[in-house]
Amino acid sequence: MSPSPSPSAMPDPAAAWSVLLEPRFVRLWFGTTASGLATWALPFVLGLAVLEGSLDAVGLGVVLATRTVGFLAAVPLAGVLADRYARRPVVLASGLAAAAATPLIALGLGTSVLLMAVAAAVAGAGQGACRPAFQALTAEVVDPDRRQTANAAITLAVRVSTLLGPTLAALFALLTSVQTVLLGIAALWLLAALLPPAGGAAPTVAGPRPGVVREFADGFVEARRHPWFGAGLAALTAVVFTGYSVTGVALPLVSRDVYGSEVVLAAAATGYTVGALLGALLVARWRPSSPGWWAMAGLGVYALAPLALLLTPHPAFVVAAYVVAGVGIEVFNVPWFTAIQREVEPRLLARVSSVDFLFSYGLAPVGLALIAPAILTFGLTPVLAVCAVVCLAAPALACLVPSTRRFARAV
Known part of the structure; x- marks a missing residue:
């Protein structure tokens, strides 16, 4: 490699x-x-x-x-x-x-x-x-x-x-x-x-192959070789589990009960997508010296979403918070995907990507299922406060892992 x-x-x-x-x-x-x-x-x-x-x-x-x-x-x-x-x-x-x-x-x-x-x-x-x-x-x-430009172009397509x-x-x-x-x-x-075009040829393996479970476990072993990946995935999972759940459940409630209509919900969702488009354009050519730290900062910016809903300011500020959150999520996503493609051993890349998707977005439905009962039990304000703290603290803690600074094992 x-x-x-x-x-x-x-x-x-x-x-x-x-x-x-x-x-x-x-x-x-x-x-x-x-x-x-x-x-x-x-x-x-x-x-x-x-x-x-x-x-x-x-x-x-x-x-x-x-x-x-x-x-x-x-x-x-x-x-x-x-x-x-x-x-x-x-x-x-x-x-x-x-x-x-x-x-x-x-x-x-x-x-x-x-x-x-x-x-x-x-x-x-x-x-x-x-x-x-x-x-x-x-x-x-x-x-x-x-690859970073290519990943930015692909994420632009996703956002569009x-x-x-x-x-x-x-x-x-x-x-x-x-x-x-x-x-x-x-x-x-x-x-x-x-x-899609053809890629590389299938790898040749001497002798019998291990079972599917064993081969997927090899993806976990490869993922553990990269401390920045474990730290970043934990931060991403925490933000998706809490922040995305806030957007899915609390944003519609606040839009209806506080602002009196679904206009804020629609404007915030659109603002988030527009921000993500701007973020993808930004990172298409931006190459900071500490991409991992910048990526974690972008991920942490999602804390603005529950914070804005907690403070219930003028609707324009809620929409602005979601625009900034959208920019931040792509400042994270594009360098993250690029680093996985660069650092992970090619023969294990799809398996490590599976680990990424399985834990980050795979757990999102669990967060959505739990946040509504949490709001009913503890109230909207404490839940939004906890989600804001988690969205900010999880990426900050990930930065304590030295290799997170550049999303690379060599620091």
Whole structure:
């Protein structure tokens, strides 16, 4: 494995941006964008089905829950398969699985919640399987000096997807039907499966392979070799568990009960996405000498979200807090993904990425499930205060690990 670049050996900005003109990366970018649009559009389309009466609220909860179960079950398995059999076939298989399952969701709409739930589990598995495979494929398609720019371009696509996915889904649902939009989502998954380019060849292993569980455990062993990864993942998990739960549960409550409408909720969510877009543009070419510390500072900025809801200032300040939080999350995300691609042994990259997704975003539903009872038990103010402290303290504690400063073992 090549050594980490020194802070003085920064890539030429023009050369870094040239990755956006590489045909192989462009194909990868469009593939990830298609998967992002499909991922973010599906829950919104199912919500439209509730509004039109073809699905009730209980059915919606069941379908979304099975989708999440499929996602969580597929992430660790996909990490093993992507390292074992190469990354491109896993992207192809996961995209095709989601593409095949989504029309079955449309078929079950209004007739069988069971069919929808089973199909949603398969679609969720396809979504979860493509995440670590895409992460590892990016490292194969893009050379090290241009990966940060490439990761910023990919995260831009993700943020645009979160902004446009629900809007486009609603527009097409008005023009056609929910079933037709679901078929369009299946087409997006087909593009996600077919567009990305081939990466490296599958590794050759002498003798019999260990089992899937053992191979996934090897990913944990590799992750433990990088203290900065463990510290950063713990901080990210804490922020997602508390801060993201605040946004999902407390923000709608405060918007309704304190500000009297859903306008603050919509404006804050939009502001967060706009901030994330600005943050991705910033880190596309910014190369600080201590990227890990800056990343942790960006992650800690999410404390502004629960703090703003706690203080209930003018709505403009709440929206501004979410804009700044959005900038900060990408100041963390892009260097984080780039460091994993640079520092982790290539043959274990998909598995370590699976560990990342499994703990950070995999535990997010648990936080969402617990925060509402916590608010009912202890009150909104103490819960928001605790969440703000956790969002600030967890990244600060991660900075105490020496290798966190540069997201590299060599400090």
